[in-house]
Amino acid sequence: MAMKFRTLKRHFKEGLKNSWRNSWMTLASVAAVTTTLILVAVFLALVLNLNYIASGLEEDVQIKVLVDQTANEEEIEELGEALDGLDNVESVVFSSRDEELQDLMTSMGEQGEAWGLFEQDNPLNDAFVVTAEEPQDTVAIADVIIEDFDYVDRVNYGQDVVQNLFTFNNYARIVGAVLIVALVFTAIFLISNTIKITIIARRKEIEIMKLVGATNWFIRWPFFVEGLLLGILGSILPIAVLFTGYYYIDQNMGAVNQFDFIQLLPFTPFVWQLAGLILLIGAVIGVWGSVMSVRKFLKV
Amino acid sequence: MAMKFRTLKRHFKEGLKNSWRNSWMTLASVAAVTTTLILVAVFLALVLNLNYIASGLEEDVQIKVLVDQTANEEEIEELGEALDGLDNVESVVFSSRDEELQDLMTSMGEQGEAWGLFEQDNPLNDAFVVTAEEPQDTVAIADVIIEDFDYVDRVNYGQDVVQNLFTFNNYARIVGAVLIVALVFTAIFLISNTIKITIIARRKEIEIMKLVGATNWFIRWPFFVEGLLLGILGSILPIAVLFTGYYYIDQNMGAVNQFDFIQLLPFTPFVWQLAGLILLIGAVIGVWGSVMSVRKFLKV
């Protein structure tokens, strides 16, 4: 496979010329690559952002440790330190029973004010708000707190809801990952399948080249270049769509003020990374599809 | 275009033979149709179910009309009848202040019990629970109630949350619809593009047929049959995947008991309808792609 530089140059020129000579086929292939990659780009952007949003929701999950009303100040302080010492705990914040009542009233809105009458007879507990380093650990940490700590009245982290959220997110993540992998493989298959068809249509030419004394590599190289060109040309539009589309949505997401709670992945570096991935898929599959499809017609 | 029956028979035979003669191309095309339609099937099933689930969430939305504490029983009854007479209202249910407190306590869980002490001094109002015929009308109905009715203290339908839910769902529906339409068009394009490539590869044959005296229709018919066959063959696997996959998920959804609140579209008739749609897309695009692609080589 040692090759003169001028031969390499010849192969590149020939590959470009061939794309031009088979302009119909090239156009159709590029169109197929383009549509497929747009699909991949849109879908990847969607699923990765949903995952990001889900993670954001999980971040908000906290454990509220309600302190036994019989505990004195010293014991409360001890409990706080002990909680702080737990593995995987990010922060522990104290919230007195008065603050708790205030919070509750605020969260209940207008109806809550009616309860203001009962401020003197506050039935609530002091509380520690514990945040886990990894949201996923929340349930485990809560279990440890219940079992191992004294002066803990109850532990509250919206057990049902949080459990549901995590389970749902986990399932959704699995489904998302499966769909992404499936879609990428589908894209790979569709692209290489299209290329294969165009090369089946050119089998006679490949046979003639072999008959004139061309080695397999001599024939493969221009196809390599053609595949590369196909992949790169086919990536341009998807990447353009990705950039403008994401930019547009990113800008307008802020304007639709109901969606404060939805935070998209930041434009840089996310879109750049995704664009790189799209280009990579295009180029690699283009080359691979071309070279592989040629292979079966080289045995002449 | 009047055609002898034996000629029609000939075209069908010829179409089938051609698929066989170009078995490589047929295989590649069927593979492309199959993958594309699987994509469409999976995606349609997903989006339509998400929409169904979202609609389910909306069904649960209700308006709570809090009755002024100064209203006497007669006035309350009048209010109830007036609410019942509103347009687009499905049901109106009365809930006394005592029932309301009970509900509140229950919904607050353990912490709520602490409030039981204050049963004698219930600060809550009597209430009517109004359900709209169309969940989407909830906000409008609530506005009417606030403006036009006497003895209404406040109206409560989780303003913020409901507004968010509807807006989010509406956006999600638009996004979903756009994605579906885009995906279906992508599928149509990919399938017809693949067919076009295979037919470009056969342009010489079409030209020869014309030179031997074949009319355009004589040439088109076998391609029509080929396209139909392609579409039908390409639909088989997607439909099989749809049936088994949906059946499997439908069965196991019940087992994962965290997801009681998620209700999938019922297997029958949903899967059957979707399968019909897939077959239709396959067959129509197969035929259309074939016949259209042939067209440009008929001018000889």
Add this chain to the structure above:
Amino acid sequence: MIEMQQVKKTYPNGVTALNGIDINIDPGEFVYLVGQSGAGKSTFIKLIFREEMASSGQIRVNNKDLLEMKWRDVPLLRREIGVVYQDFKLLPKMTVYENVAFALEVVEESPRQIRKRVMEVLDQVGLKNKARFIPDELSGGEQQRVAIARAMANYPKLLIADEPTGNLDPDTSWEIMKILEEINGTGTTIIMATHSKEIVNTIKRRVIAIEGGLIVRDQHRGEYGYEV
């Protein structure tokens, strides 16, 4: 049968292949078309069944004006003409049988009639035993004979053959010539482009010589030759 007046043909790439052809060929004639390689013989032939359109001038075939003709009517014209192409133009995926049958299927002949006629013409060109082969499995001369069989299957009024013996040995060539003469005997007009001095000089017929896009000689019972 064929009338041409001041026919010119310039290909899209600028090459002028025919440059003012005037000719009359009557029904039932047998015409040799001779000329150097690249003289314009095949172009002349292609104009007759409208594979190519003349750039200017007048062409009438079978009383049909080819330049005014609608696209729709072209297949009808072609069905009256049998053509043996210089490069055969066989359908590569079809068997020999199917290739010949195709020319009869387009006129919606009955299946039984087709079966009978196809085997008949294949027998005439000596390929009855290769009916189930595809063109790629045939020798050059065998492919050429399939093309001849297809051209004559439909009893055309006009049979055009572009070097039909180019790939055939002398014996087979003479057999083909015998068939062409027989067909001509039944009233079919025959136009045959050829490079075979031997054939032209043995079976003497009208000879039209083309040189540089012009008819340089038109002689009944002529000899082979294309010098001015």
Add this chain to the structure above:
Amino acid sequence: MIEMQQVKKTYPNGVTALNGIDINIDPGEFVYLVGQSGAGKSTFIKLIFREEMASSGQIRVNNKDLLEMKWRDVPLLRREIGVVYQDFKLLPKMTVYENVAFALEVVEESPRQIRKRVMEVLDQVGLKNKARFIPDELSGGEQQRVAIARAMANYPKLLIADEPTGNLDPDTSWEIMKILEEINGTGTTIIMATHSKEIVNTIKRRVIAIEGGLIVRDQHRGEYGYEV
């Protein structure tokens, strides 16, 4: 140069095209291959540069055993052999120039050398002015001459021509023959399948006649003919 012993060739479809060929062709010889249509001439030729593999027997070309040869080495064999195919086998998307140049590019000739040589051989076959055309824009005879130009471009040790004058008028045919004789004069072995009685009987060389897959006559300075 070429040695065959008991060579048989049966195609996948069961047709036995060659049925026990024994032959020796020395370097520098000029051999005509004659025989009826379908006799096996093209098959004989295809075996020599391994377009087809013999079913049994022994073939040595240029001291290489073709049946033991590795796939990898086949291109090297082919580069020593120039072939004019009966069906031309030109690359349809490439211009005349590119078609001929391709045969030189595969041996990694320098671009300047390629340019010079391509125009040289195109001039020899009279197609210098059609260098930029694609095969579809050429007449049958012009395509055949491109194939001839490509075959001789690389100064092959062995030049095989399968009916190289089938689509050429007598004048052009004689010019091509003159070229082949010249090439033969420089020591190149030439094998030429032909149906032209005139050429074989005028330029007298060794004649090998094939009939029904067997060599029925092998005669130095022989006459055209393939009867036993």
